[in-house]
Amino acid sequence: MRQFALLLVGFALLIPEVHAQTVTVDDTIVGLSTSIQLEGFQPREVLTLHVRSPEDEELSLQGQTDDVGNAHLALPGYALEKAGVYTIRITPTNIQAQFTVHPESIDTKTSFITAERATIIPNGTDELTVQVTLFDQYENPLPTRPVALISNRTEDSVSEQTKETNANGIQYFTVRTQREGVLTLRAMDLLSGQMLDDSFAVRTQSTAGPVSSSTTKNPSWRILTAQAGKSFDVIDHFEITVPDQMQVGIAAQSFAIRAVDRDGRSVENYDGEVEITTTDPDADVPFKQGPNKGLYKFQESDQGERKFALALTFYSPGTHTIRVQDKKQPETIFGEKEITVTGKAVSPGGKSIRITSHKDGDTVNSAKIMLEGQGPSYIDVRIMGGKEDVITDTNNLEGTFSAEIELHEDHREFTIRVQDINNPKTESAPIHLFLDNEPPDIQSITFSPEKPTAESSVLAIVITEPELSSVTMRLKQPQEQEEKEFTLKETENPGTYQTLFSVGPAGTYQPRITAVDDAGNSTKIQSMFSVNPKPLSQVQNLQAAAEGNAAALTWDAVEEEVDEYRIYVGESPNDYLYNLDTGRSTTKANVSGLQPGKTYYFAVTALQGDAESPEKSEQASVTILGLTLMVSPQDSALLLEWPSLPASLPLSSFFLEYGTQEGTYTEKRTLNGELRAYTLRDLINGFTYYIRLTPIDITGDIMEELTALGQGTPQGSGVFQPSDPPPSVPGTVIGPDGTPLPPTVSFPQTPEDLPSPMTPSPPTLSEDGLPSFVLWSMALIAGILFVLHRHRKHRLQQTIQFFDAIQAQRRI
Structure with missing residues (x-):
């Protein structure tokens, strides 16, 4: 009855199973690879995968299924830098699948702020639309993220037009203000709490400015108004506007300098320094630096034209020339104008009134200032240039005077002079004051x-x-x-x-x-x-030694007190796939679960709380000891192959064991230690054999730590059999999905025993019946095979008993 059941099992394996073809792809994040799992295809079939990105770009990959029609492929991260839905089409079957690549976290460097213009009218009603765009490091827009737009001034009004970023990663805001000056806008991503590196500066002006789409990557106080719709060339010369006729000792009510190009247009971005001189050596000129010489530097707010009030005075009659020239290029960039001055000459030395409390070009922070000066004793003087003229007197022998004057709060520049009421030609030299009552803006x-x-x-x-x-x-x-x-x-x-x-x-x-x-x-x-605390020291003197399916590591302790150490493990230099924490402060550890015959690379760092050594230790490498047993199915046989062990491990023989049940080895043989391949013959096709190969050294010790395991199923010609899974590697822990698990770390003096490899479940039997003549034929064949098997088994048992007796004598 038992032989009959075996025949049924063997014949049932002739009927192949039919599986549905499936494609499974994991969702991922931009820049990270993802896995593609193929199942149910033809064994050893070459497939082409066409991957189409959201931007309709296509990438092709090729792969081959294994003996059971499955394949596991990886799609590299460099092909997944665009967020969105990707489509995979497999040829020649034309099966399709889709997966999603999600954007990464916000990148504060690529995200930015823009606005429709760079100016705003400070009337509280002019609205400026500002948009904040969020990107990841691959410039993928980040949707559905709330953003806060922040002004550096509390008086400015910032309101949301939309509650979060749209599909393009943009959120819109409205900005209003009633305060003059420059406001700087910053943005914060509320989900991460990170501030964008970018900022946007807006200037107030009396009329709406042109559109500007530029951003301020390195913000500074000097923000140039966009020149869209305006055109001018480089500066060519200066135009001077001043009355054609003036009187001696009477200051010009208005004096203007304009920087122009060759076509007479104002050069609004001119910011050079100009020298102002006249042919009257005693004349007063704006920002006087010495006799008959003034020096002024154009500001951005001037927009290429500067006006001065009560700042130009001549003291000798005749035709005089005023000259304005660029300080750096006086011979090529200049302007001149002739002025007719009438009246009697006045000696500038006769000007006995002077202002002592302020100097020409001073800045004040209040519209009310106390002006002090000195002049002839007991005269009445008029102080001009403020909101109203102020009259006072020099009522002492020293001729000093002082008075509080009020300036126009909506003006920023003033020209102050003091005049003798009874002799108007006796007056002080004018001084220019600037009103600035706003504190500096720290951006x-x-x-x-x-x-x-x-x-x-x-x-x-x-x-x-x-x-x-x-x-x-x-x-x-x-x-x-x-x-x-x-x-x-x-x-x-x-x-x-x-x-x-x-x-x-x-x-x-x-x-x-x-x-x-x-x-x-x-x-x-x-x-x-x-x-932060000082960084931890670099771990020194890392040593690695090979053991059976493991590596023993030692290193020197660092100077600081640390919680534990971290071990980095890789299969190529400086490319570490895993890291293992020791869990305590130690200077040695065993890393197990490594594949024999493969070279591994190690590095170690120290850990203290959240701090880690910024530099890894010097790299150490080792080739793991052990055997890898490769099993190739043949007709009624299995071909066993294994690599050579290092010359430092001389062998006398190998102990070969095998059986048809996992973990139970009924057949045993001793092989020559020089062999690297052996064929097991007289096996039954369709039955899976489990094999264990153990080396024996020249002293007769069995090296169980280097034992290799394998399994295989003999195959006859024309008979379908399920393909063998890849041979198990001793020391490699197999996960539930059939893939090796990462290495593990332990601290005993010798490596611990590792779990046995997992093997696939027995194939499912078909429930269909068989014709009677087939059953009689199978029964006859089974009987013949049973007789042959009993005869061969008897001979094998005698051989094993012989080898066991020899081994027992060696141990004695």
């Missing part, structure tokens, strides 16, 4: 590096207005009471100030930045940064 405070280490140097960088009076930083070390003050110097980039300072122990630092302008206005901002 950003950064530290480099962002997370410094203890006892290191840090660079503080502050971006604010250019040419400030001072920018300082006060810093207190953790657990200290005394503050230190550092002065930040302006760099070649206007508006950028920096200083290099040292930090002490690890902890949180809260520096206070103070920016003061020439008018005395100040802004104070407190920032914060963290100082």
Whole structure:
């Protein structure tokens, strides 16, 4: 009855199973590879995979199925840098499948801020539309992410047009303001809490400005208005606007200089420095630097034209020429105009009134100032240039005077002069004052590096207005009471100030930045940064030694106290596929689960909390000892092959065991130690044989730690048999999906025994019946085979008993 059942099993294996062809692809993230699992195809079939990206680009891959019609392929990450739905089509079967590649996290460097223009009218109703675009590092848009748009000024109004980014990664905002000046916009991704590196600066002006789509990658105070719709060339000369006739000792009510190109258009971006001179050596000119010489630098707000009030006075009659020339190119860029001056000459030395409280070009921070001066004793003087003229007198022998004058709050520049009421030709030289009652705008405070280490140097960088009076930083070390003050110097980039300072122990630092302008206005901002502990030392003297299916590692302990060590394992130099933590502070470990005959590379780092050694140890490599048994099916036989062991392990023989049940080896043989291949014959086709091969050294010791396992199914000609799974490798742990698991780390002096390899389940039997003549034929064949098998088994048992007796004598 048992023989009959065996015949039924053998014949049932002749009927192949039919499986549905399936394609399974895992979703992934841009830049990361994904796996493709093919099942149910023809054995050893060559397939072509056509992968089409969301941008309709196609990539082709080729692969071959194994003996059971399955294949496992990998799609590389460089082909998956565009987020979206990908389609896979397999030829020649034309089966299709789809998978999704999701975008990565936000990249603060590629994300940016744009606006419809770079100017806004400060009336509270003019609306500026600003958009924030979020990208990952591969410039894939990030949808459905809420963003916060932040102005550096609390008076500005910022409202959302949309609640989150759209499919293109864009969220829209509306900006309004009633305050003049420059506002700087920054954006924060609310899901990650990260600020974008980009910023956008907007300037207020009386009329709406042109459209600008540029962004400010390195923001500074000087923001140029976009020139869309405007055209002008480089500067060619200066135009001077001044009355054709003037009186001696009477200042011109208006005096203007305009930078123009060859076609007479204003060069609005001219920012050069000009010298102003006249043919009257005693004349007063704007921003007088010496006798008959003034010096003025054009500002961005001038837009190429500068007007002066009560700033030009002649003291001798006749025809005089005023000349304005570029300081760097005086011979080629200049302008001149002749003026007729009438009246009697006045000696400038006779001007006995002078202003002592302020100098020409000073900046004040209040519309009310106290003006002081000196002149002849006991005269009445009129102070001009403020909101209203102020009359006072010099009521003492010293001739001093003082009076409070009020300036126009909506003006920014004033020309002040003092005149004798009874003798108008006796007056002071004019001085120019600038009103600035707004504190400096600190746009950003950064530290480099962002997370410094203890006892290191840090660079503080502050971006604010250019040419400030001072920018300082006060810093207190953790657990200290005394503050230190550092002065930040302006760099070649206007508006950028920096200083290099040292930090002490690890902890949180809260520096206070103070920016003061020439008018005395100040802004104070407190920032914060963290100082990390010093990095852990590099692990030294890493050594690796080969053991059976494992590697024994040793290294020197680092100087610091650490929690544990991390072991990096790879199969090629400096390319580590796995990392294993020791779980405690030790200087040696065994890494098991390694494939024999393969070379592995190792490196070690130290761990303390969240800190890890920034540099790995020097790399160590080792080739793992052990056997790999390769089994090739043949007709009524199995061909066994295995590689040579190192010369340092001389062998006397191999002990071969096999059987038809996993873990049970009924047949045993001893092979010559020089053999590297052996054929097991007289086997029954269709039955799976489990094989164990153990080397024996020259002293007769059985080297069980180097035992190799394998299995195979003999195949007859024309008979379908399921293909054998790949041979198991001792020391390699097989997972539930049939793939090897990563190596493991342990600490015993000798490697632990490893679990036996997993094998596939027996094939499913068909429930269909067989014809009677087939059954009689199978019964006859089975009987003959049974007789032959009993005869052969008897001979094998005698042989084994003989070898067992020889082995027993050797051990004695």
